[in-house]
Amino acid sequence: MSSRRRAGIAGSLVMASFSAVLVLACTAAADDQGTGSDKGGKAVDEAPAGVKLRTLLPEKISVDNSSKKTAITATVKNDGSKDSGGIRLLVVGFDALKITSVQGCSAIAEKDLPEGSNSGFSCPVGTLAAGQSKSYAVQATYDLSRAGKICLPVQTTDGKKTFWQQGPVPFGTTNPSPNAPATPLLLGTDNKPVAPGGDELPKTGVGRDVLPLGAAGAALIAAGAAGVWWSQRRRQEA
Secondary structure, three states: OOHHHHHHHHHHHHHHHHHHHHHHHHHHHHHOOOOEEOOOEEEOOOOOOOOOEEEEEEOEEEEEOOOOEEEEEEEEEEOOOOOOOEEEEEEEEEEOEEEEEEOOOEEOOHHHOOOOEEEEEEEEEEEOOOOOEEEEEEEEEEOOOOOEEEEEEEEEOOOOOEEEEEEEEEEEOOOOOOOOOEEEEEEOOOOOOOOOOOOOOOOOOOOOOOOOOOHHHHHHHHHHHHHHHHHHHHHHHO
């Protein structure tokens, strides 16, 4: 075998190894959602003595620019000193963020969804002991041409009391990545759409179109509607 041919084979092997490393690195980055955060969360109805409930969402998620799919981990935690008693977690999507499934949870009927939301699931958590938490794998889609929000209320099993509600809190980016395989979104960040409208990805560089200005107002309306809906349901079911 000539030295030139041996060099060519060696070069191909190096490139193949390098590509494999890149694939593994990208996969790891996509699965790494970072530390959970209760950003955008607040206590609503008073919890039983010794019970302190909250939810956690990843600080960062990643949306596939082709399929629009994303994965989110939703966690409910009892930071108190006593058992929580029977509780449930709701996972609700707004605007561009649509929840497609939550492992171990049931879809909320369309008539029971809060005004302004597009999807939701109810998760029977049961009783959380002091210091314990339970996580749920959430599958969703995100239309990167618009802003999107998620909401996590923690309620009694009958839904009459809401001990904690995170959101509707946005996932978004101020630095869109239309030409990349995926776009990273940060919790608590209003989304700057990657497209001027529809599903069309914008051109980069000189001549890029100005982005529309209606997303922020729509997000505020959705957030207000959700709050009204939760309070109305509590009054009706009390």
